[in-house]
Amino acid sequence: MRILVAEDHRILLDSLALLLASIEGIEVMSKHTNGRQVLTALEIEPDIDLIVSDLQMPVMGGIELTLQLRQQFPHVRICLLTVADEPNAIKEAIRAGADGYVLKSAEREELEMALTMISKGGKFYSDQVLRLLASEPSIEFSPDLDKPATITLTKRELDVLRLIAQEYSGTQIADKLFIAPSTVETHRKHLMQKLGVQSTIGLVKYAIKFQLI
Template sequence: MRILVAEDHRILLDSLALLLQSIDGIEVVSKHVNGQQVLNALELDDNIALVVSDLQMPVMGGIDLTLQLRQRFPQIKICLLTVADQPDTIKEAIRAGADGYVLKSAERSELENALNTIARGSKYYSEQVLMLLANDTKLEFVPDIDNPQKIAITKRELEVLQLIAQEYSGTEIAKKLFIEASTVETHRKHLIQKLGVQTTIGLVKYAIKFKIV
């Protein structure tokens, strides 16, 4: 199984690559420090079975990378390997299309099992991740709109919408929410699609109309 590895901490990247290379049947083709490098590598060689990626990286993180893979290289699987254990982040990764979500506290055996499971065409979310989701009692925000249909907005999308309505820039929102500017832009596009508006100004008007700010 030919795989690519993405991790922005060089020592962790080298260690992870060595660990993966030691697993029978796995060939680490190349190592990268952000998602954009992964996409660049795939433009040259897309005969890759799976990408193992960190979640939070500069330039392009794991969730944005997942979205790009689903659009441009849908045959390539992706397993996110991260310390992020917030239910909202996990849900966002699953919605983006991640094939696996494993915490960095996992044992080598679990990571090996995860990769083999994903390679067979199944999803893999570690037991700890499933417990975090099961114990998450927060409901998604569902605003009322003019027509009877309701549109579900996630907690993170609601936070982004509130900050947009308060006239924060994408960079400022990213800093406040500890996410990447590209992720903010992804949320903005999703909000425009879900709420049926055309521009960011439309989002602001919507937020004011329904007293979201």
């Protein structure tokens, strides 16, 4: 995986580049202090898989960089690594099209998991980020998550959805609802089919948007 790193604090930039380079399968191609430099680098070397970028940088920050990537280099994935833990900042990043949002307080393992998932075409928002989103019931997501009038969820499906959004594991949900873990997974699959989402993150976003938790 070929990566570019963007961070406006030089010591943090160098440390982050060293950390990423120590992860198996990752090659750090270059380091930059703002989003504009990243876009210039991509014009010279477009064969880049993923950008790891700070959110707040001079000249061009992570949100604007994300928007520009979606227009100019849609094949390049981006993970925002930041201290910004305000729900509005997270919402803005999701709307811009960020593939991942990880707080700088995360452990190395979580960052590695995020990059692996994103590189495979998935999305990654850390548990802490999802908790922050859940604390903001008025948060809105993209129009494709609008609630179709024909969707009807059973009481049990709503129970499972709420517990999923509260970060309970399948086994924990089964214990709370006095059902088998396999039944929980069946409900999870049915929920994804009914709501038209592809992942647990999609279920969480739905539950948050429509204030089910």
